[in-house]
Amino acid sequence: GAAAAVIYNLPGEDGPVNGTVRKPSRIPVVGPTHELGAALAKAAKRKGGLTLRVKTDTVHGKRSASNVIADTERGRGDNVVLLGAHLDSVKDGPGINDNATGSAALLAIAGKIGKLRRGDLRNRVRFAWWGAEEEGLRGSTHYVESLDRRDRDAIALNLNFDMLGSRNGTRGVYDGDHSTRAGTRAPAGSGAIEKMFRDYFKGRRLPTTESSLNGRSDYGPFAEHGIPVGGMDTGADGVKTAAEAKAFGGRAGKAYDPCYHSACDRLKNVHLRFLDTNVDGIAHVTQHLARTTVAVNG
Ligand code: PHE
Ligand code: ZN
Ligand code: ZN
Ligand code: ZN
Structure with a gap:
């Protein structure tokens, strides 16, 4: 049977907020937390919708950052499929590719996931919009490290989405069967997630490439705790190769995102067709994992 709803325990947490979003106690670092909350509140009112909780915690100095967490009501609480995207941006720019694209992908899926039938939503799906990624993965790190053993073990896997519509990008699927950082292997099960994404896009004749898990986004703290990770990005400040330009179009020798961390x-700056097909893939993999995580968890 399903365990009780498992969220996370912060000192001074705002608690469950079904349908309403309380103002965080301090001004968030950056990120439209309240607008997101309103959209989620709408989704939560639908049948089989979401249980919404907003947590606020001071994660650096006197400023605070919020993680926004929404759980499906249905599905096994001891086998949680956790989708994450950072909601904050850098001070120097509005952060639409980085990372309104990933945030919007989660919101689109969160708004529809309640439509899955009981047998298709066996595992709880949790959506996490992280704060303070740009300050050093602070929101996601705080989340993972504040979980007790049982709550951490309940997370079957983490899917992360950061920059889904880079204008000169590639379709990068996180490389789950090679290294995270030099010498570190991605947790067992990550390769199976990579394959789910790659198979989906192969079926649509859309090219993919491997995006190496270098620890520069919010899957990092999960991987460090041995939780299988997966996800996508379309490239940041790296430079497109000739081979990539051949496979994906765009311009070799130029940055994947020419407006990375800048005002433009x-x-x-968003490649909308790219974003659209990527969200299709994310929805497909999420739906699959809502039904079963057997391939991931062995
Ligand atoms: N996480 C980085 C950011 O938000 C983007 C990035 C991801 C850069 C992976 C390099 C590799 O700015
Ligand atoms: Zn960034
Ligand atoms: Zn980012
Ligand atoms: Zn691989």
Whole structure:
């Protein structure tokens, strides 16, 4: 049977907020936490919708950052499929590709996941919009490290989405069967997640490449705790190779995202068709994992 809802325990947490979002006690570092909350509140009112909780915690100095967490009501609480995307941006830009794209992908899926039938939503799906990623993965690190053993063990896997519509990008699927950092292997099960994404896009004749797990986004703290990770990105400040330009179009020798961390990271900076097909893949893999995590957990 399903365990009791398992979220996370912060000192001074705001608690369950079904349908309403309380103001965080301090001003968030960056990120439209309240607008997101309103959209989620709407989704939560639908049948089979979401249980919404907002947590606020001071994660650096006198400023605070919020993680916004939404759980499906249904599904096994001891086998949680956790989707994450950072909601904050850098001070120098509006952060539309980095990372409104990943945040919007989660919101789109969260708004529809309640439509899955009981047998198709066997595992609880949790959506996490992290704060303070740009300050050094602070929101996600805080989350993982504040969980007790049981709550951490309940997380079957983490899918992370950071920069899904880079204008000169590639379709990078996190490389779950090689290294995270030099010498570190991705946790067992990560390769199976990589394959789910790659198989989906192969079926649509859309090219993919491997994005190496270098620890520069919010899957890092999960991988460090041995939790299988997966996800996608379309490239950041790296430079497109000739082979990549051949496979994906765009310009070799130029950055994947020409507006990375700058003022021009606006809606016009997003490759919308890229984003659209990527969200299709994310929805597909999420739906699959909501039904079964057997391939991941062995
Ligand atoms: N996490 C980085 C950011 O938000 C983006 C990035 C991911 C850069 C992976 C390099 C590799 O800015
Ligand atoms: Zn960034
Ligand atoms: Zn980012
Ligand atoms: Zn691989």
